[in-house]
Amino acid sequence: MTGRRTDNFRCHGVADRYYWTAAPPFKAVPMQDLLKYEESTDSGERSAGAHRGGRKRVPVSVKVLAAAAGLGLLLLAVLGSPDRPLSSSPEVIGEREMVRITGPSGRSAEVLALIDTGASASSVDTALAKELGFDLDSAPRITVGSALGREKRPVVDTTVRLAGRSFVAKLSVNNRSRRETPVLLGRQEVQGLHVAVGKRLLTQPDSTAAPSALRILFAKAPAIDPVSMMALLPLAALLIVVLRVVVGLNTLGTFSPVLLALAYAQAGLPLGVPLTLVMFALGFAMQPLLRRLHLPRVARLGVLIAVVTSGLIAAQLGLGSFGLSDSWGMSLPVVVTAIVTERLWEAWDLDGVRAAATGAALTMGTAVLVALLLLTPYVREVAEAVPLQLAVVCAVWTSIAGTYQGLRLSELFRFAPAAKRQEAKA
Amino acid sequence: MIRLRGWDPVMGMNLRNARISRHNSSAAIRLVNDKYATKKALAEVGAPTSPTLALLRSRREIAALDWEGLPDCWALKPNQSLGGNGILLAFGRRRQNWTSSSGRRISRDLVADQLRRILDGDFSPRPTDWALFEPLIRAHPELARLSHQGLPDIRVICDRDRPRLAMLRLPTRFSGGRANLHQKAIGAAVDLSTGRITHALVGKEPTETHPDTGARLIGATVPHWPEVLDAARRCAAATGLHYLGADIVVDADRGPLILEVNARPGLQIQNVTGHGLMSATTHPWSP
Known part of the structure; x- marks a missing residue:
């Protein structure tokens, strides 16, 4: 306590010194003079322009148009980025790849496959095999030895398409509903290919080019490896800076969308978005109770973290390990979710339901946008090939973007009344 | 193109933040975030504030x-x-x-x-x-008459000791007694030379009367206006801020009192007064 008190006095001391040395001394200028000046600046901008030594000011409208055009270009580049091969040679695939498997009736499905060079043979999920039209009862059976012991399984012949190659594979059929992927390809099936450890989703079934950002987001598969993630963080931060400074988006917590975006990139949108909403709702339901206990903010956040974590564990137990084990438990930013929930509650308290809902929607929307940017094939390639350079370039561009001092796009709505009345006066 | 010139005097968030970081020292900002220290500093230059009990x-x-x-x-x-x-x-x-x-x-x-x-x-x-x-501060009857509960206050944007724009903020039933504009309190433009209300907004809609009390706002005058301006002009010298928003209330007995000094005043005052802050704050001796 004493430490804090002296600290505070020192701070006053600094302020006092500042006042005595640097503050403009108060002079009793006659009120008439002040107001005379006021009238002369009423006509405002003309005199200001003249004063700047004839340098013509760029009209705000031009600046805003330029900002909007730049943003449009960026969005187009992200969404329209051409497919491109991520790996150095067409023989390289990741640990998890999308494959298309075709059944006897010609029906096919595009699913995520685990490439497991530690397994000799391959297997497919029972439900998927039935869906593709295989007659499992009359299929030949083989004895398979696995970590679970020896068992007899039906075996089916399928056409598998992986990274632009087609081959016929013998897949044993068993229940994989609680596994991470519905298909496992053993080393027999991937002969002649290199598996890049730690990389995922480098190819599509029909080509060696990486799938588009949108496809990965719906694939429920982690696609970013740790090294590229480090290089991509500054890029995500750059996007956030642009969205805040040029567009004027206000999210709940400055960089919380980036952490949410990483979670979405790892777990996919179909799982990520509902789970975020559930976590928000859970934290939200807890808030009034926590407030009634008159807990300090730190303790409130602590309890919220515990609540969010319990929700995650419950979801994991309920849904089984499928899709969750590898991704959500690890990647959902629990602390961020708790803090965002707390902010959401404060916004609701102060500014009403609409402001809070808008804040939450903007936060999640921004997260999806950031995830899309991070998963764009071109961006992934750059992050893998030149991670250091990417981070440095992002730092430079962020500082350049930060110097933008024009109007934010959202302010075109906010200050429309002021602009209209200035217009009328001119 | 010609029609868009009205945007030029409008100051955006980005420019405001740049201006604040250039003109307002961190020591001065730290001072005004501390209400007790601010009151002491204001008292030293003879600016009126509420005493501490x-x-x-x-x-x-x-x-x-x-x-x-x-x-x-x-x-x-x-x-x-x-x-x-x-x-x-x-x-x-x-x-x-x-x-x-x-x-x-x-x-x-x-x-x-x-x-x-x-x-x-x-x-x-x-x-x-x-x-x-x-x-407890009780609003001057002239202002209490215009307001619905709560405490009306006057925001004066000052460039050093020069008042640039002023508005009166009147709580409404919707704002729950608070004078915050984004909670639908009324913002009324005050003419700097006379202290008369020239224009008023609820949210984004112009209004001539207070929606709850029906009191006519346009043409009403802020009591003790010269003293209000004088109080606002002393804030820069007291705090060391070069660009500030002074929040001043007019007490029924004690007259104008500075409630607080803001180092980061909001920009909504532009919509209320219909004046861009660029035209109101650029002048020959501004760096």
Whole structure:
């Protein structure tokens, strides 16, 4: 306590010194003079322009148009980025790849496959095999030895398409509903290919080019490896800076969308978005109770973290390990979710339901946008090939973007009344 | 193209932030975030502020508080809160307790609880805070007549000691007694030379009368206007801020009082007054 008190006095001391040395001394200028000046600046901008030594000011409208055009270009580049091969040679695939498997009736499905060079043979999920039209009862059976012991399984012949190659594979059929992927390809099936450890989703079934950002987001598969993630963080931060400074988006917590975006990139949108909403709702339901206990903010956040974590564990137990084990438990930013929930509650308290809902929607929307940017094939390639350079370039561009001092796009709505009345006066 | 020139004098967030970081020193910003220190600094240059009845810095001081010494009406404030959070007002005494504006009982336990929350930093950006008791400010009848409950205040944007734009903020039923514009309080443009209200907005809609009281706003005059401007002009010298927003209330008995000085004043005043801050703040001797 004493430490804090002296600290505070020192701070006053600094302020006092500042006042005595640097503050403009108060002079009793006659009120008439002040107001005379006021009238002369009423006509405002003309005199200001003249004063700047004839340098013509760029009209705000031009600046805003330029900002909007730049943003449009960026969005187009992200969404329209051409497919491109991520790996150095067409023989390289990741640990998890999308494959298309075709059944006897010609029906096919595009699913995520685990490439497991530690397994000799391959297997497919029972439900998927039935869906593709295989007659499992009359299929030949083989004895398979696995970590679970020896068992007899039906075996089916399928056409598998992986990274632009087609081959016929013998897949044993068993229940994989609680596994991470519905298909496992053993080393027999991937002969002649290199598996890049730690990389995922480098190819599509029909080509060696990486799938588009949108496809990965719906694939429920982690696609970013740790090294590229480090290089991509500054890029995500750059996007956030642009969205805040040029567009004027206000999210709940400055960089919380980036952490949410990483979670979405790892777990996919179909799982990520509902789970975020559930976590928000859970934290939200807890808030009034926590407030009634008159807990300090730190303790409130602590309890919220515990609540969010319990929700995650419950979801994991309920849904089984499928899709969750590898991704959500690890990647959902629990602390961020708790803090965002707390902010959401404060916004609701102060500014009403609409402001809070808008804040939450903007936060999640921004997260999806950031995830899309991070998963764009071109961006992934750059992050893998030149991670250091990417981070440095992002730092430079962020500082350049930060110097933008024009109007934010959202302010075109906010200050429309002021602009209209200035217009009328001119 | 010609029609879009009206945007040129409008100041955006980006430019405001750049201007603040250029003109307002961090020591001055730290000073105005501390209400108690600000009041001392203002008093030194002869600017009118509300006196401090009691300052509580630790839980031990709550136990030692002289309850009987408190007046019938007071305002309890966190020293560093933002946006008027954590304020408790007593409007009268009933035996051991006080009453709120709506006549509800404010027990000592409630006050002590509020004090503890303030000291724990519940309403402040810092982890701990101090609590201040001040005499309750009652709005001047001329302003109370225009307002619906709450305390109307005048925001004056100053470039050093020069007032640039001024507006009167009037609480409405919707704003719940708060004078915050984004909570639908009324913002009324005040003419700097006369103190007369020229224009008023609720949200984004112009209005001529107060929606709750029906009082006519346009043409009404802020009482003690020269003293209000004089108080605003002393803020720069007292705090060291070069670009500031002074929040001034007019008390029924004591006249204009500076409630607080903002180092980062909002931009909504542009919509209220219909004046861009660029035209109002660029002048020959501005760096």
